[in-house]
Amino acid sequence: MGELNWVYTALTLLVVSLVFYAIRLANPRKIFHEFAWGAMLLSMLCLVVSLVIRSKTAQYFALSNMYESMLVVCIGMQLAFLCFDRWFKVRALGFPAALLLLGAILYDLTLPTDIKPLQPALQSYWRSIHVPIILLSYALFTLAFLSSVVYLLKYYWVDRKTEAGHSVAARGSAGGNLDGSLDRLAPLASSTPQLAMAAAGASPVSSIKPLHAPLSIDGTIAYDQQHEHSNIYDELTYRCVAFGFPLLAVGIILGGIWANEAWGNYWSWDPKESMSLVTLLGYGVYLHMRVNQAHHTRVLAWVSVIGFILMLITYFGVNLMGLGLHSYGKIG
C-alpha cells in the first residue's frame, strides 16, 4: 500500500473515532469511549506507517516540508491526546480533538507531497532531533488550546450562570505554593469523584470523610460536577503547557546549537526564530501567572488561547509572510 493510501486509511479511522466521540458526548457508556480511543490509536499508527514508507522512499527522515511537518504534528497530537485521554478520561475533548485533526489532515493533503532532495543546510542529524521536538510541543499546545476552548465555552455558557467558586481559592494548590509553608496549605477543591465516593461508601470497617468539605444536609459531599469538570480542562491545559514548554525550550536550544554548528550563529533574530521565542515567552507568561495564583482560571485559559495564536503565527504565519532565514547562501 502506498504512503498516501495509509493517510487515507488514517483519515477514515479518524472519522470513525469522531463519530464515536460524538456519540459519547450524548451517551456516557464506556464502550463508545473505548471504540473512539481505539480508532484514534489505529489512525495514528497508519500515519506513522505512512511516514516510515515516505522516509524509506526519500532515504532521509521525512521531515523537510510543510506536508511532512504537519503529518508529524498530527501524530504528536494523537499521541498526546491518547495518553491524556487514558489518564484523565476527558469526555468533551475527544470530539473537538478528532474534528481538528480531521481538518488538519485534510488541509495537509492539499499541500504539495512530492519528495525533493535536501538542500545542504538541512543535511544534519540535528534536523531529525530539533524539528520533531518542536513539533511535539506544537501538538501539546494545540491540545492545550482545545481544552482551554472547551473550558471557556463551558464557562461562558454553563458555569458562569451558576458561578460557584472558580475563584483562586477553588483552584487551590494546583498552581503550587511558592514557599511550601504549612499555614498556607491552599484549599483544594474539596472533592473528586473518588474522594466523594469513598466518603459516601459505607464501609463496615472504617469510614473516611473529607474534613472541612462542604457537607450537604444528608451528609454526603456537595460535589459540584460542572465545577469539577471545568477544572479538569484547566488542569489539562496546564499539563499540556507544562509538557510543551520545556519541549519547545529544548527544541529552540537544539535549533540554536544546530545553527551554530551549521553557519556559526546560534541566534540571529531571524523571524522564525524570534517568533518561536515569542511563543515560548507567551507560554512563560502563562506558567508564571499560574504560579502567581492571583488569576482566575478564565484569564489563564485566555492566555493559553493567545499562546496558541502566537504558535500558529510561528508555524504558518512566518512562512506565509515570506520572511525567514532558511535562505541559505545569503551573506552579510
Next chain:
Amino acid sequence: MGSKSFHKPEAAAVIFASGRLFPDFVLTANRLFILMIEMTAKASPIQEPVGKVSFSEGFMASLGEMIETVLSCFRSVQLAIILLSLLTIATLFGVLMPQEGLVELADIKRQFGANYRIFNAMGLFSVYSSSWFLTLQALFFFNLLIGSFKWLKPAWLAGTRKIYLASAHIQASPNAFEAILGASTSSEASSAETNQVQTVLKTWLKRHRYRLFQNPANTSQWYATKGSWSRLGPHIAHIGILLMIIASVYGTFTGFKAQELAKPGDVFSLSNQGASHDLDFFKPNINETYWLGQTPDWKVKVNDFRVQYYPQKPDTVQQYYADLSVLSSDGRELKREKISVNHPLQLGDLTIYQAAYDPTGNMLVKINGQARKLKVDTQFEDRKVAMLDVGPDATGNDRMLIVFPFIVQQDAGTDANKIVVFMKTKNGFLGADADSKIAKMPDNLRLREGQSGRLGGVEVTFLRPEFATGLQIKKAPEVPLMYLSYLIIAVGALMCVFSQRMIWFSFDHNQQAQARLSVAYKTNKGRLSFLKELGTLQQVIQKA
C-alpha cells in the same frame, strides 16, 4: 505574595490599569511612588524636618526603604509576568516590522514614508538592538537575579525539610480526610487495627515510591513525600537563563565575526593588527572602542573549493566542500580540513564555516588535453563570454573559441552547468550559413561537466565552473558557557514537568476513643492525578 486584600490608593489605580491583575506589584510600585514624594518633601528646605531627625538621616532612611522597596519589586513574580509580557510584545514587533539587515533600508523608507523617522527613532526597525529592548532585557536579568535569591531557599526547604503534623493541625487543614479505624474502643483491639493499617500504608507508599519519614519525637506522625527534587526545577532553569545572559554579554565583548570570499589558491590573514586586514568584512560583536577581544595572527589558505550536485538532479546543489589550511604566522600548517555546510573547521574558539559561494567568472576547461582557466570577460551581444585564441589551423587561419557559460546558480532555467562553444575564424563562425544569418546555428559543442568534444580540430573538455567560497569566520569564546547554560535550562525546564507530592499521617483517637487516622495532602501542581492516587490510598485504607 498572596495578599488578597489591600488598600488601593487612587494614584496607583490610575497609573496601573492592570492593578486588578497585579495587585502586589501595584502595591510595591505605589509604595515607591509615595516614598519618592516623601523623599522630595524631606529633601526640600522649605519643610522643617520632623522631630530630631536631621535631614541627612531622614534622607538615608527613606533611601534605605526605597532600595528595599525596589528590591521587593524586583523579587516579585508579578514583575516577571509584566516583563515577560512586554518582552513577548517587543519580540513580536521585531517580527512584524521590517528589520534593517533583513529588509533593504530603501524599501523600509518607501513603505513607511513620512512615518519612517518617527518609527526609526523609536527603534522599531532594529528592535533587537534598540536601547529599550536592551533595557527590558536588563530589567529582566535583575528580576531573575534578585528573584532567584528569594525563591531558591524556600524551594530548597520545601524539598528537603521534613515536616510532621499533629492531628489537630491536620483536622484544621483544608486538604485532609480522616478515617476511623474500626468501631472498637478497647485499646488492644484498636492498636491491632492501627498496626494493620500502618503495614498496609507502608506497602502502598513504597509501591507508589514515596519516601516515608516518622517523627522521631512522636512515631504516630508520618510524613511521606515524592518528587521533592522537582521543586528545584524552575530555579535551575532560572539560573540557566541568568548564565545564558551572562554568556551572551561575555561573547558580545570578546567575540567577532568576519567574512571572506576566497578563490581556490587564495591566502588571507585573520589578524586585524594595524587596522588593516585582508578580510572582506570584520566586525567585533560590539563597538570597537569597548571591544576586549583579540584576533589570532593566523593565515588561511583555500586549497580547493568544489560544488557538488545531486547526480540525478544536476541543477540542485548537494554540498559545498572547501579544503582549507590554517597557517601560523610563520607559515606552519596548524590544521588542514575539508569543510562543508554543517561541518565547520574548529580551532580553539575560532570556527570557520562554509557559508556561501560565488561563481568567480572563470570556467575550468581542458584544451587539447591541457588544463586552462577561461576568463568570462568579453561582452558578446547581451551575454558575457570567454574568448580563447587557439592558434592557426592547418591552413594558417587564426582560430578563436567563443565559450558561453551556463551556471545553474546564475542562469535561470539552466538544468545543469554547461558551456556552449563556437569557433570563429576570419571567415566568421565555423559552420555558419553565410547567406542567411538566422536559418542555421553555427557548429557548436554543448558540454556538461566532464564531457568533451571536438570543434574545428580542437578537443575541448569542460571540467567545471570555478567558484569562490564564502567563509564565515567566528570567534565565540562564550560558546562552552552558552552550551552549559543550555544544558542547565533544559534540565531545569524538564524537571518542572514533575511535581512534589506530600502526605501527612497522624494516628490518634477521637472523642469516642476510636482509633483515628488523619491525613493531609498537598502538591504543588498536577492536582487531579494526585487526587486520583489518593483515591487508591483511601481504598487500601478502607480495605484494611
